[in-house]
Structures are given as structure tokens and as C-alpha cells.
Amino acid sequence: NGGAADAKNLRVKLVLLGDSGVGKSCIVLRFVRGQFDPTSKVTVGASFLSQTIALQDSTTVKFEIWDTAGQERYAALAPLYYRGAAVAVIVYDITSPESFNKAQYWVKELQKHGTPDIVLALVGNKADLHEKREVSVQDGMGYAEKNGMFFIETSAKTADNINLLFEEIAKRLPRPAL
Ligand code: GDP
Ligand code: MG
Numbered sequence: 001n002g003g004a005a006d007a008k009n010l011r012v013k014l015v016l017l018g019d020s021g022v023g024k025s026c027i028v029l030r031f032v033r034g035q036f037d038p039t040s041k042v043t044v045g046a047s048f049l050s051q052t053i054a055l056q057d058s059t060t061v062k063f064e065i066w067d068t069a070g071q072e073r074y075a076a077l078a079p080l081y082y083r084g085a086a087v088a089v090i091v092y093d094i095t096s097p098e099s100f101n102k103a104q105y106w107v108k109e110l111q112k113h114g115t116p117d118i119v120l121a122l123v124g125n126k127a128d129l130h131e132k133r134e135v136s137v138q139d140g141m142g143y144a145e146k147n148g149m150f151f152i153e154t155s156a157k158t159a160d161n162i163n164l165l166f167e168e169i170a171k172r173l174p175r176p177a178l
Helices: 024-033 075-082 097-113 137-146 162-172
Strands: 003-005 009-017 046-054 060-068 087-093 119-125 150-153
Touching (some): 009 024, 009 075, 009 097, 024 060, 024 087, 097 137
Parallel strands (some): 009 087
């Protein structure tokens, strides 16, 4: 079901969902490569990256990250994309209420059709653009709380909370029995 390996070394499929332009690819590149490229082009097709992190209890978690642009334009393709995912990271842009609405659509879709026990994270990205903020922290957090999701605001540009996002997801993964 997207979770694999043994109790100490987890391997999980993670998908990113959300409107085009909210910063999904930049979040992944910041996490995996430690880089931010403001001139990067829109994602074409699918890209696949993996990154392993170590937790304090010496568990390692290997994230197999699916970042594709297809789901942004063709909602009908989305189930193929999130099938078997143990984690869905649903991203909006704090300067875009439309993207926050779209995020709520994805939450409902994943609750209905996602893997049972999927870990859902709601991410308000571009937190560095505070002067252009149109979605309050309270709105994001309140929605996440109501839906039992983890919530965080990030900036792929400044790297704020990017590693923390993945660490907190890792802590919330169901562990295989020892
Ligand atoms: P995607 O379509 O969701 O994959 O979005 P991208 O990762 O391609 O990013 C879309 C645009 O937003 C690009 O111009 C990025 O440079 C910009 N961007 C992404 N993350 C941030 C961020 O945290 N802060 C700011 N200011 N811009 C960002
Ligand atoms: Mg992209």
C-alpha cells in the first residue's frame, strides 16, 4: 500500500497535488537538492525523485516522490497518479484563494479514493510573500484540523519549514509491526 521495507527502513510513495504554479516542484527540489531556481520552467510530464531521511529513533524513511503536471490539467488522470500512495502532500499558495479552494477539492478526493490510512498534509507555500497573503494561517490550519490533516506553511524560496514538512510526515507514518 505504498509502505514497504522493514520496521526500521520504511519506503513510501509520496504524491504532490495542487494547482499549477503553487510551488510543488520547487518544494521537491528544495527538499531533495537544497536548491531553488526561480527561473525553472513549468513541470513537463512526470518527474520522480527520492530522498531518504533519518529519524531520531534511527528509523529511515525513503520518500519516493511523484511530482507530475498531468493531474493539474486532467483530473481524470489523478487516480493513476495517487494510487498506492502512502502520503499525499496537498499544496496551495497563500497568495491565491483559488489554489486554497483547489486544495480542498483534492482533500475530499483523497479522503474518498486514496489509500486507506493515507497520511494527508496540507501545505500553504510561498509563505515568504506575506505582503501578498490572501489565505490566513487560521483558514489553512482550521481546515486541516477539521479534516485530521497535518498543516504547515512553507517557503521553497527561503527553505522555511521544508525539511520540517517531510520530518513531520515521516513521524506520522503507520509503522509496520516489529
Ligand atoms: P508547480 O506548478 O506547483 O510545480 O509550481 P513550481 O514549483 O513550478 O513554481 C511555480 C512558480 O512559483 C515558480 O515561478 C517558482 O519560482 C515560484 N515559487 C515556488 N515556490 C515559491 C516560494 O516558496 N516563494 C516564492 N516567492 N515563489 C515560489
Ligand atoms: Mg510542477
